[in-house]
Amino acid sequence: MSYCVxxxxxxxxxxxxxxxxxxxxxxxxxxxxxxxVPPFPSEKGQVELVKRKDAALLLSVVxxxxxxxxxxxxVFVYKASLWSLSIIGACCVLWVFMIPLxxxxxxxxxxxxxxxxxxxxxxxxxxxxxxxxxxxxxxxxLPITILVTVLAEIMTFLLRRFxxxxxxxxTVSFAEIAVLCVGIELVLNRYLxxxxxxxxSGIVLTIxxxxxxxxxxxxxxxxxxxxxxxxxxx
Amino acid sequence: MPSKRPPxxxxxxxxxxxxxxxxxxxxxxxxxxxxxxxxxxxVTLKAPVDPELLQRAVDIAMKRFPTYKVAIRKGxxxxxxxxxxxxxxxxxxxxxxxxxPMGFQTNNRYLVRFYYYENRISMExxxxxxxxxxxxxxxxxxxxxxxxxxxxxxxxxxxxxDVNEEPSPGExxxxxxxxxxxxxxxxxxxxKAYRVRGTKEPFYTLNIINGTLSSAETKQVAxxxxxxxxxxxNAVLLYALLQKQEKEWHLRLRPVKIAMPVNLRxxxxxxxxRNFITMVYxxxxxxxGAYTFEEIVTQTHNFMRYYINEKFLRGDITTNAATQRNPLxxxxxxxxxxxxxxxxxxxxxxxxSSAGLTNMGLCQVPEDMKPHIERFDIYxxxxxxxxxxxxxxxxxxxxxxxFASSIIEADVERLFFRKLVQDGIHVKIASNxxxx
Ligand SMILES: [Zn+2]
Numbered sequence: 015m016s017y018c019v020x021x022x023x024x025x026x027x028x029x030x031x032x033x034x035x036x037x038x039x040x041x042x043x044x045x046x047x048x049x050x051v052p053p054f055p056s057e058k059g060q061v062e063l064v065k066r067k068d069a070a071l072l073l074s075v076v077x078x079x080x081x082x083x084x085x086x087x088x089v090f091v092y093k094a095s096l097w098s099l100s101i102i103g104a105c106c107v108l109w110v111f112m113i114p115l116x117x118x119x120x121x122x123x124x125x126x127x128x129x130x131x132x133x134x135x136x137x138x139x140x141x142x143x144x145x146x147x148x149x150x151x152x153x154x155x156l157p158i159t160i161l162v163t164v165l166a167e168i169m170t171f172l173l174r175r176f177x178x179x180x181x182x183x184x185t186v187s188f189a190e191i192a193v194l195c196v197g198i199e200l201v202l203n204r205y206l207x208x209x210x211x212x213x214x215s216g217i218v219l220t221i222x223x224x225x226x227x228x229x230x231x232x233x234x235x236x237x238x239x240x241x242x243x244x245x246x247x248x
Numbered sequence: 249m250p251s252k253r254p255p256x257x258x259x260x261x262x263x264x265x266x267x268x269x270x271x272x273x274x275x276x277x278x279x280x281x282x283x284x285x286x287x288x289x290x291v292t293l294k295a296p297v298d299p300e301l302l303q304r305a306v307d308i309a310m311k312r313f314p315t316y317k318v319a320i321r322k323g324x325x326x327x328x329x330x331x332x333x334x335x336x337x338x339x340x341x342x343x344x345x346x347x348x349p350m351g352f353q354t355n356n357r358y359l360v361r362f363y364y365y366e367n368r369i370s371m372e373x374x375x376x377x378x379x380x381x382x383x384x385x386x387x388x389x390x391x392x393x394x395x396x397x398x399x400x401x402x403x404x405x406x407x408x409x410d411v412n413e414e415p416s417p418g419e420x421x422x423x424x425x426x427x428x429x430x431x432x433x434x435x436x437x438x439x440k441a442y443r444v445r446g447t448k449e450p451f452y453t454l455n456i457i458n459g460t461l462s463s464a465e466t467k468q469v470a471x472x473x474x475x476x477x478x479x480x481x482n483a484v485l486l487y488a489l490l491q492k493q494e495k496e497w498h499l500r501l502r503p504v505k506i507a508m509p510v511n512l513r514x515x516x517x518x519x520x521x522r523n524f525i526t527m528v529y530x531x532x533x534x535x536x537g538a539y540t541f542e543e544i545v546t547q548t549h550n551f552m553r554y555y556i557n558e559k560f561l562r563g564d565i566t567t568n569a570a571t572q573r574n575p576l577x578x579x580x581x582x583x584x585x586x587x588x589x590x591x592x593x594x595x596x597x598x599x600x601s602s603a604g605l606t607n608m609g610l611c612q613v614p615e616d617m618k619p620h621i622e623r624f625d626i627y628x629x630x631x632x633x634x635x636x637x638x639x640x641x642x643x644x645x646x647x648x649x650x651f652a653s654s655i656i657e658a659d660v661e662r663l664f665f666r667k668l669v670q671d672g673i674h675v676k677i678a679s680n681x682x683x684x
Contacts, residue, residue, distance in 0.1 A: 033679030054680035059343030
């Protein structure tokens with residue numbers, strides 16, 4: 015039988031600290047804790063998720079029928095070019111995007127983001143085949159898609175690593191905006207002017223860096239962090 | 249209750265659907281992926297529970313409660329309950345996080361769950377089926393059948409129903425409508441109350457802090473203040489919330505209010521097993537000045553005396569029923585009703601109180617069941633927003649208080665129990681929290 019020295023309440027024999035104030039239980043007479051049956055089970059229940067079969071089916075049917083109709087129209091009516099490929103491709107991309115949302119919800123976030131990136135790349139590559147010209151793909155589309163995919167993966171990782179909070183989200187977002195803008199400008203300049211240099215994204219980079227550094231300072235100082243949370247929570 | 253009922257053989261035609269009762273209409277509209285209005289009742293026996301026997305008891309007893317063996321369905325204008333003939337509900341080993349969200353399509357569409365852990369049988373029910381009194385009938389009947397399967401004899405009294413009897417129409421009625429006959433609809437005053445701030449726990453975590461007290465000791469302390477036990481606990485919770493608000497950073501103080509369900513069966517005779525409760529909001533406004541504990545006790549005592557009586561409650565029920573009776577509201581399609589009700593609830597109803605408190609009072613048990621029962625626990629379930637809910641029940645001399653909250657900080661609970669200790673009540677604490 016142990017009491018919390020701070021609250022004065024008797025504690026269940028299985029508890030090693032007081033649930034009310036987290037003060038550890040130290041009983042000098044009872045250093046060897048008796049093995050007591052905990053008052054609550056330790057197994058955590060999992061909520062059964064309803065599979066959104068209806069939504070998945072509906073969306074699949076809509077996309078499939080759009081693709082098929084366009085394909086048929088292309089083959090039999092407007093035969094001038096292979097225009098339907100772009101629409102069929104877009105349908106495929108949309109379908110892959112919704113896999114983690116409605117079709118296979120257990121897919122890990124990283125895998126689904128990677129899949130999204132790959133599909134977008136494939137779609138863009140198919141468009142180069144339609145436009146009969148592929149320098150823009152290798153020069154702009156592919157690097158930017160890869161950059162966005164990588165940033166999305168990093169964002170997911172960071173947000174899962176640290177407990178979700180407004181401040182962490184803001185920090186990560188500002189840092190990523192800076193990287194994204196710099197990346198896009200570098201790629202564009204390389205493509206248009208054949209060399210690397212920074213102009214407008216330099217400004218974005220400066221502003222975002224200042225904000226990010228300020229946020230990291232706030233995050234690392236507990237007192238500051240609490241003050242900001244108190245004032246800005248919503 | 250002990251009226252003559254036709255035996256099983258001469259059955260009336262079975263009802264094949266039930267309207268939701270007046271307060272049950274609200275609960276399903278609040279359903280989210282991470283929230284269901286689910287409460288839990290537990291009974292702790294004196295010997296470990298045999299799961300197989302318990303399953304048999306559940307199967308036998310559930311047939312007696314047609315409004316609990318149901319699934320919920322959507323109509324064009326309202327939801328309704330439909331008898332559920334699928335297998336189940338199945339008993340399962342208890343879990344650490346009680347009152348998990350309950351999907352309407354999961355669990356074979358049942359809206360009740362049974363759990364066992366060591367000596368304890370727990371039942372969880374969605375609030376749209378009924379309130380704590382109705383749920384207690386189901387749980388105690390299941391327990392009685394379980395004990396009878398073990399070879400005991402249990403008198404059918406108080407909450408225990410005879411499983412060989414047909415349910416009376418009175419048990420299935422929507423009692424609100426029978427008493428919603430006041431000549432005036434008193435308006436409701438809504439004012440934003442103080443909200444407890446805290447760090448939200450991740451999805452599906454529900455923190456329980458359980459306090460076990462001696463009922464006699466508590467009664468004595470309440471008597472010292474000249475109030476009932478419910479009034480005393482309300483005052484202690486208000487006192488804890490006031491202290492918590494005082495300590496927190498705030499621009500201005502807000503009134504501190506408690507949402508307390510009142511069992512209407514005490515005032516309006518009905519044997520219904522469905523919802524028959526209404527909410528009252530005892531509170532303290534700290535903007536009027538600093539209250540001492542004695543003043544809070546007096547204020548709570550006077551509030552209860554003033555509001556909790558047959559006349560005021562009848563007016564309250566009538567106001568509630570007025571919306572449902574309004575023909576213009578009736579023809580609005582369900583999805584629009586859902587949208588409006590959930591917005592209204594989140595914006596006004598939920599902000600109207602700082603915490604919840606319910607006291608079921610003394611739980612009556614047939615004399616021959618007493619030797620098998622250790623204690624009862626009730627849990628108000630997951631709060632709609634970040635705050636803490638407190639549920640109290642007494643069995644013999646064991647008074648149990650269960651706080652359920654979805655925030656990490658236990659400040660309100662600590663202040664609450666410390667006040668009890670200061671008043672000289674011996675409190676024993678147990679919890680399902682991670683760190684303990
Ligand atoms: Zn303590």
